[in-house]
Amino acid sequence: MVFKVNQVAKRTSSKRVLDVLEAIIQNPPAATAIQLSNSLDIPLPTVYRQLEMLAEEKFIAISPSGNHVAGSRLRSLMLNSLNHEPQISLRRVVLEKLSNDLDETVSLSVPAGESLVYFDRFESHWPLQNNVKVGDRLPLNCSASGKLYLSTFERKDALETFKRIKTDRKASNLITTQKEFSAELDKIRERGHAFDNEEWFDGMIGASVPIFNNNGTLCSCLSTHSLTSRKKMSELEAKMPILQAAAKTLGDILLRDE
Numbered sequence: 296m297v298f299k300v301n302q303v304a305k306r307t308s309s310k311r312v313l314d315v316l317e318a319i320i321q322n323p324p325a326a327t328a329i330q331l332s333n334s335l336d337i338p339l340p341t342v343y344r345q346l347e348m349l350a351e352e353k354f355i356a357i358s359p360s361g362n363h364v365a366g367s368r369l370r371s372l373m374l375n376s377l378n379h380e381p382q383i384s385l386r387r388v389v390l391e392k393l394s395n396d397l398d399e400t401v402s403l404s405v406p407a408g409e410s411l412v413y414f415d416r417f418e419s420h421w422p423l424q425n426n427v428k429v430g431d432r433l434p435l436n437c438s439a440s441g442k443l444y445l446s447t448f449e450r451k452d453a454l455e456t457f458k459r460i461k462t463d464r465k466a467s468n469l470i471t472t473q474k475e476f477s478a479e480l481d482k483i484r485e486r487g488h489a490f491d492n493e494e495w496f497d498g499m500i501g502a503s504v505p506i507f508n509n510n511g512t513l514c515s516c517l518s519t520h521s522l523t524s525r526k527k528m529s530e531l532e533a534k535m536p537i538l539q540a541a542a543k544t545l546g547d548i549l550l551r552d553e
Contacts, residue, residue: 439503440516443489
């Protein structure tokens with residue numbers, strides 16, 4: 296009987312840890328110890344112990360704004376899991392069709408703390424490509440996806456991140472002041488997608504649309520890019536409905552249960 300009681304206690308304790316972790320990932324701003332205790336009906340001292348353990352094991356971390364967020368160990372697990380998801384074949388089919396429709400390379404990137412990481416792409420037939428590989432981090436200040444991601448931050452946090460970015464690259468249209476970057480974030484929020492107008496590389500333009508999870512938080516960015524010798528920005532803008540439709544389909548696939 297004692298054995299059974301101990302087994303139940305262990306299962307209950309493990310489930311509580313998972314519940315706390317899930318609550319943090321689902322809504323970081325609401326993941327204070329007191330709020331977690333109230334919403335999950337877990338004693339406050341227990342929540343503090345679990346948060347301490349999760350932080351020590353790098354499953355959670357503290358963001359610059361003071362919220363609990365996914366830590367480096369959990370982010371690594373999440374990124375690795377994307378390459379083994381049950382719906383990976385469907386995802387690749389959508390990316391291939393989109394690449395053919397746009398006649399350009401298309402890419403998916405996911406947030407990883409204050410970074411954005413490429414996790415999948417489908418190459419077009421064009422010989423000259425942006426030399427960014429799966430697993431690489433995207434610049435948040437000049438790539439379309441990076442700017443789109445920062446547009447979801449609180450403005451103060453977005454500008455603090457922008458200020459910390461150091462780059463030796465000086466593309467023709469690189470945004471260099473916080474005032475200009477804040478205005479750019481306003482435009483992105485208003486239209487719901489982002490463009491890179493030769494801000495990352497001279498001679499290259501790009502576009503990115505968001506994919507949201509079930510609670511409305513950005514979970515991925517779907518993007519494409521082209522050389523200005525092949526497309527004008529107006530031509531890329533005209534393709535946005537195709538990109539947005541693909542993002543909706545990919546969102547349904549990424550969030551689908553097995």
